Amino acid sequence: METAAAAATATTVNGPYNSFKIMHKPFMWFTSQSFRTRPIASEQFPEMLEKFEDDFPVLDVFICTADPYREPPGNLANTILSVLAYDYPTEKLSIYVSDDGESELTLFALAEAARFGVHWLPFCRENGVVERCPDAYFSSDNYAENSQLHKIKLMYEIMITRINNVVERGKVNEEHISNEDEQEAYSKYSSDGFTPHHHPSIIQVLLANNKDKDITNVFMPNLVYISRQKSKTSPHHFKAGALNVLLRVSGIMTNGPIILTLDCDMYSNDPSTPKRALYYFLDQSIWPNLAFVQSPQRFHGLNWADIYASEFKALAHANPMGMDGLCGPNYMGTGCFFKRRAFFGGPSSFEQQEMIQDHVVNKPIEAQTILEQAHQMASVNYENQTNWGSQGMLYKS
Numbered sequence: 001m002e003t004a005a006a007a008a009t010a011t012t013v014n015g016p017y018n019s020f021k022i023m024h025k026p027f028m029w030f031t032s033q034s035f036r037t038r039p040i041a042s043e044q045f046p047e048m049l050e051k052f053e054d055d056f057p058v059l060d061v062f063i064c065t066a067d068p069y070r071e072p073p074g075n076l077a078n079t080i081l082s083v084l085a086y087d088y089p090t091e092k093l094s095i096y097v098s099d100d101g102e103s104e105l106t107l108f109a110l111a112e113a114a115r116f117g118v119h120w121l122p123f124c125r126e127n128g129v130v131e132r133c134p135d136a137y138f139s140s141d142n143y144a145e146n147s148q149l150h151k152i153k154l155m156y157e158i159m160i161t162r163i164n165n166v167v168e169r170g171k172v173n174e175e176h177i178s179n180e181d182e183q184e185a186y187s188k189y190s191s192d193g194f195t196p197h198h199h200p201s202i203i204q205v206l207l208a209n210n211k212d213k214d215i216t217n218v219f220m221p222n223l224v225y226i227s228r229q230k231s232k233t234s235p236h237h238f239k240a241g242a243l244n245v246l247l248r249v250s251g252i253m254t255n256g257p258i259i260l261t262l263d264c265d266m267y268s269n270d271p272s273t274p275k276r277a278l279y280y281f282l283d284q285s286i287w288p289n290l291a292f293v294q295s296p297q298r299f300h301g302l303n304w305a306d307i308y309a310s311e312f313k314a315l316a317h318a319n320p321m322g323m324d325g326l327c328g329p330n331y332m333g334t335g336c337f338f339k340r341r342a343f344f345g346g347p348s349s350f351e352q353q354e355m356i357q358d359h360v361v362n363k364p365i366e367a368q369t370i371l372e373q374a375h376q377m378a379s380v381n382y383e384n385q386t387n388w389g390s391q392g393m394l395y396k397s
């Protein structure tokens, strides 16, 4: 009897599952047919950008990271360098990194990326490098061996070794600290009462585009580290909360009308990406109704033989073309250029004068008033006292 009962139970569990296995393919096929009704293939025309050459919009790039052990800081440094080296006017480019792991190890990776970046950016420019993520570049065989290459590769390896050593020790030691400012920055993580779940905000400007230059005397883009305030008594809303803080802090510091969101476990594989996104943003015929431009994602290591050539053709190419003909593709959570204006217009819009759409920031990123306001934007109280996140779908969906 017992055996029969067990078998009967197994049948009832398997029944619906088997039906699902049989039915899900036709169901998937059926639901995707709407994407075949009006696919749109778009093309970009480089000459279109020429008339805007001196007037490119300010671009703010957001990178999220949350755990220095699960998301290695060496990879984050590579992500940062791939966008820091974009083919875009450096005075119009800012990289904001949100660290939800609240870790000095992550700050150290940013500091190292900034130090190596002053060599890497000119190297990429002079050699027309396409893969501007150093790890991807050095892992390819797409370069000529020469002394300049050996020098930059050695610098890269030293940077990665330093980052990995610090991660292994779990601490930034004296030997890695070169001045008092750095000492002060790293000491914040061991100050009294600091825990990952309860601590004040930490904002560090690693590179400022009005004072830091590369080795060829060209100004570097901005690079900013943000560990938002956390409190045991307030929910932090994970990545959504991090993106909201990045939106507000960048609004105070640079207020770029175009925003790119990235995760720390990916890199940009084409330096012309922001300019290619601009073809859409600067096209007056589509600009008023355009909220975001989503890039396709490629995944490495999906399976051993990489039979998909790192691509999800249906999900990343075919379906979005079809969605474009309906009302637009979905946001894939990363690799997406947004119009900042698209985030405003709801009830939380204009609570802060500085964040209105046309506000032009005319103070240096490290000005005392800017830093004070930025800390206020990264505080738990700011969100508790306003409608940010409490209205609309965001945190409640």
Ligand SMILES: O=c1ccn([C@@H]2O[C@H](COP(=O)(O)OP(=O)(O)O[C@H]3O[C@H](CO)[C@@H](O)[C@H](O)[C@H]3O)[C@@H](O)[C@H]2O)c(=O)[nH]1
Pocket (backbone or CB within 6 Å): 064, 065, 066, 067, 071, 098, 100, 237, 238, 239, 242, 262, 263, 264, 265, 332, 333, 334
């Ligand atoms: O408290 C947190 C938790 C996560 N993250 C960041 O969020 C990103 C995505 O998290 P991950 O765990 O890597 O999720 P995935 O499943 O790989 O991400 C895919 O799916 C997510 C959920 O749809 C999207 O947010 C991502 O953009 C998309 O790449 C990473 O950069 C994390 O560092 C934070 O910033 N704060």
Ligand SMILES: [Mn+2]
Pocket (backbone or CB within 6 Å): 263, 265
């Ligand atoms: Mn991920």
